[in-house]
Amino acid sequence: MRHSLLAIVLLASTLQLQAQEVVQVVTKIIEKTFNYQDGYEVNVEGQKAEIFVETWEKREIGLRLEISAKHPERSVAEKDLETVNFVAERIRNKVYLRNYRFGGDEQTESILTVVYYITLPEDCPVYVKNYFGAANISNLTNRLRIFGEYSQIDIDNVKGLLDIRTRFGDIIGEKIDGNVTINARRSDVTLYEIAGNYQINAQYGILKLQPTTGLLGLDISAEKSEVYLYGDNPDLFGYTLTATHGKVDAPDNLRLLALENTPEVQKVQIKPQRGETYPMITVSVAFGDVHLEKVPSEGLRY
Amino acid sequence: MLYEHNKDNLRRAIKQLPEYTPPPSLWDQIADGLEEEGDDQAPLKEAVGRLPGYTPPVSVWNKLSRQLDEDQSRKRLRVLRRRQVLQWAAVAAVVLSAVAWLMYEPGPKVRLQYAQETLQEFKLEVDWNTDEGTFAQLEDVLAGVNNPEINKLRMEYEELSTAHQDVEAMLVSYGQDPKLIRQMADIERERSDIYRQIIEQI
Numbered sequence: 001m002r003h004s005l006l007a008i009v010l011l012a013s014t015l016q017l018q019a020q021e022v023v024q025v026v027t028k029i030i031e032k033t034f035n036y037q038d039g040y041e042v043n044v045e046g047q048k049a050e051i052f053v054e055t056w057e058k059r060e061i062g063l064r065l066e067i068s069a070k071h072p073e074r075s076v077a078e079k080d081l082e083t084v085n086f087v088a089e090r091i092r093n094k095v096y097l098r099n100y101r102f103g104g105d106e107q108t109e110s111i112l113t114v115v116y117y118i119t120l121p122e123d124c125p126v127y128v129k130n131y132f133g134a135a136n137i138s139n140l141t142n143r144l145r146i147f148g149e150y151s152q153i154d155i156d157n158v159k160g161l162l163d164i165r166t167r168f169g170d171i172i173g174e175k176i177d178g179n180v181t182i183n184a185r186r187s188d189v190t191l192y193e194i195a196g197n198y199q200i201n202a203q204y205g206i207l208k209l210q211p212t213t214g215l216l217g218l219d220i221s222a223e224k225s226e227v228y229l230y231g232d233n234p235d236l237f238g239y240t241l242t243a244t245h246g247k248v249d250a251p252d253n254l255r256l257l258a259l260e261n262t263p264e265v266q267k268v269q270i271k272p273q274r275g276e277t278y279p280m281i282t283v284s285v286a287f288g289d290v291h292l293e294k295v296p297s298e299g300l301r302y
Numbered sequence: 303m304l305y306e307h308n309k310d311n312l313r314r315a316i317k318q319l320p321e322y323t324p325p326p327s328l329w330d331q332i333a334d335g336l337e338e339e340g341d342d343q344a345p346l347k348e349a350v351g352r353l354p355g356y357t358p359p360v361s362v363w364n365k366l367s368r369q370l371d372e373d374q375s376r377k378r379l380r381v382l383r384r385r386q387v388l389q390w391a392a393v394a395a396v397v398l399s400a401v402a403w404l405m406y407e408p409g410p411k412v413r414l415q416y417a418q419e420t421l422q423e424f425k426l427e428v429d430w431n432t433d434e435g436t437f438a439q440l441e442d443v444l445a446g447v448n449n450p451e452i453n454k455l456r457m458e459y460e461e462l463s464t465a466h467q468d469v470e471a472m473l474v475s476y477g478q479d480p481k482l483i484r485q486m487a488d489i490e491r492e493r494s495d496i497y498r499q500i501i502e503q504i
Binding site for chain 2: 020022023024025026027028029030031032033034035047048063070071072074080088092101104105106107108109110111112113132149150168186204265
């Protein structure tokens with residue numbers, strides 16, 4: 001019995017070994033530093049790139065770009081690596097960082113990956129355009145514009161002017177404060193601990209937002225989407241929630257003032273008990289529901 | 303001033319005129335005549351000798367010497383100015399080269415790194431177009447339908463089909479990356495969902 005068990009274990013491990021494959025990874029590492037001056041902007045245009053943007057104290061823009069090719073044969077990986085081109089240059093006040101593939105229509109034999117590590121002063125305006133891949137941005141304070149397609153967007157602790165447009169790429173953010181505009185199509189938007197002013201347009205997505213003290217206004221207009229609002233203290237804000245071909249869901253202890261209640265439209269208002277002026281949260285969803293919920297005791301998770 | 307209208311004609315005519323050489327005796331006669339004229343000039347020389355001489359006022363000399371001095375100093379000033387210009391040029395050159403040094407951004411450092419990785423499976427042969435026949439049939443059926451509800455679904459379906467093509471192009475361009483395959487799987491799931499909704503409504 002023991003022998004047969006051992007045999008099975010051995011057989012299983014050999015099968016696993018057979019399935020595994022050793023590949024050669026050739027990585028081109030490009031490093032460059034640009035002197036920074038007020039008025040400069042970093043302009044990234046990635047293609048299937050993972051883009052990390054972080055900040056530092058130096059008045060410099062640092063770039064580390066890694067382009068890799070994976071293939072069982074090293075020569076093939078080396079050859080395919082050469083088909084990925086890059087640009088890292090400053091023209092007047094713009095620092096352009098790009099990658100693209102020569103002969104993009106031709107099948108590559110290797111798996112190609114591109115990673116940008118960009119470190120810059122926190123007040124440097126940033127524009128990121130990414131087609132596939134992912135963008136990861138933190139600690140900026142000035143102006144951030146993102147245009148993503150099929151690219152996930154992560155933003156953490158960002159202040160200032162934010163303009164995000166995305167298709168087929170989810171947005172995940174935390175500690176955001178500023179004037180924020182988001183246009184999301186076929187993308188989920190999850191934003192926790194948000195302050196400032198928000199204008200969000202969404203189609204085909206799940207929106208999860210947690211407003212916090214410091215929120216000045218939140219205006220969501222969504223279609224074929226589900227909207228979740230999490231609030232520790234719904235007495236802080238005024239709400240106008242509308243669901244067309246959907247329903248509005250709120251905790252029982254809140255006093256909902258029905259403004260419209262037809263088979264097609266449900267519109268409610270919630271006003272804080274105290275205070276004459278308060279920030280307004282307006283949500284309007286067509287073909288979807290609006291949920292106002294308490295923050296679960298185990299906390300919010302992405 | 304007179305203006306000759308037929309300048310060329312005149313020139314041609316002059317050229318056609320015959321040439322004559324004077325006899326040598328003629329030149330001798332002229333030389334003699336000149337010598338005789340020399341005697342006639344004696345009274346003139348005498349008269350010039352009798353003319354009174356004037357000494358110019360002192361101020362004229364002073365003015366002249368001042369002018370000479372000024373010319374000298376102007377020359378000195380010019381030399382001085384040239385030296386200053388050269389000095390400024392040198393300073394400007396130093397400042398410019400300092401600025402250039404500060405603004406200088408060295409080109410990127412590029413190096414290659416080699417490593418090995420163990421993957422479960424390198425070539426993931428996934429054929430995403432096995433269901434394309436079924437989808438094509440649907441498109442044929444939809445061509446004959448004009449219902450607002452189905453049209454909306456059709457637009458969604460078309461958007462997802464374009465996304466399918468975008469991911470497929472990326473799989474060609476950047477290889478069979480598991481992340482891309484997951485994205486494709488998500489899009490295909492949504493597309494199948496829409497497909498089902500359309501089928502239910504037809």
